Amino acid sequence: MPRPILEKALLASIFLPTFMLSECPPGEFCGPSVDEFFPEPILFAGTPFELNRVLLIRVIAFLAVVVLLWLATRALKVVPGRGQVAAEFILGFVRQGIVFETLGERDGKRFLPLLMTIFFLTLGLNLTGTIPGLQIPSTGLIGQALLLAVIAYVTFIYAGIRRHGLKFFKNATVLPGVPLLIMPIIAILEALSTFIIRPVTLTLRLTMNVVAGHMLLALCFLATNFFFFTVLAQGNFLGLIGVGTFAFGVAFTVLEIFVAALQAYVFTILTAIYIQMALADEH
Known part of the structure; x- marks a missing residue:
């Protein structure tokens, strides 16, 4: 199965039926769907370098992070300015x-x-969901979060093996002081927790938070557009409800900026904690 189709199936299985994959009839209000994360190609279509809007935003975000960090550190002064x-x-x-x-x-x-x-x-890719003109977090594609989770997974296993050798796997699964009778059960549970659940939870936590946040923002601003330019344009003053949906959209945008930073923090500190646990002599 091609990767975009697989990713769409995974997102749909998580969020359906809340966000249905469907076409919107003209003149009717339809909420957002996970199709937004899988737009049509806009550059290099049909080649291995094919880019759609989400992937192009990912490239822009990466370059922006590199440039901002370079500008922030290229000419450090003893008496620093505000930047x-x-x-x-x-x-x-x-x-x-x-x-x-x-x-x-x-x-x-x-x-x-x-x-x-x-x-x-992670912070830069998350924040693209709140920037006008971009307005979609590329970490909403589960492949991005999965790649970061795999990097974290390989890193803490590498750290543990380099520090302890193959004894790392014993340290990770065999708890000291556990009665011999139940030790195999505990070892299996610890192995599942350490080597399977960790990368899965890292991936899903990041993806589900940013997708849910994007859907919420899209719902507010799509409703605003519908009330102002469809309902109010027809002379129905119920269209003024759009003022409220716009206000909610602005409030949720501020919230999503906080969530973007929080998820970057959570992903990074969990990776650091997993590395620290791998380096530890025992539980």
Whole structure:
């Protein structure tokens, strides 16, 4: 099954029947659907480099993150300006508040580049859902979240094997002090939790939050458009309800900015915690 079709099936299975995959009849109000995450190609159609709107936004977000970080750090001054203060605060928050606080300074320095990349890339891709003209989070495609989860998964297994060798798998599944009778059951549960549930929950938590947030924003602004330009345009003053849906849309946009940052934080700190657990001698 082609990857876009598989991703659409996965999203549809999660959110249907709340957001139906259907065409909207002219003059009627229809809510958003997961089809929005799978638009038609706009560049390089029919080639391995085919880009649709969501993937193009992903490229723009990546370049924007790289450029902003470069501009923020290219000419650091002893007496910082406001931009440098803001950059130092955010970078310091990730460095000290997430990485060093979780892993300690020695191990934190080893994994700092990766965790910084995960945080800022996830944040940038999430925020595209609230930027006018873009207005869709590319992390809503489950493949993006899955890729980040696989990177986190491989990293903590690599860290554990490098620190403990194959003993890492014993440390991850066999809890000290567990009665011998139930030890096999506990070991199976720990193996499922560590090696299967972790990447699945990382993937679904990020994807479902950003998809739900996008659907909520799209619902508010589609309703605003419907009430103003369909209902009110026909002389029906019920169209003024659009003022309320627009206000809700603005409020939810602010909320989604917070959620975008929160999900980047959660994904990064969970990755750091998993690495720390892999490096630990035992539970």
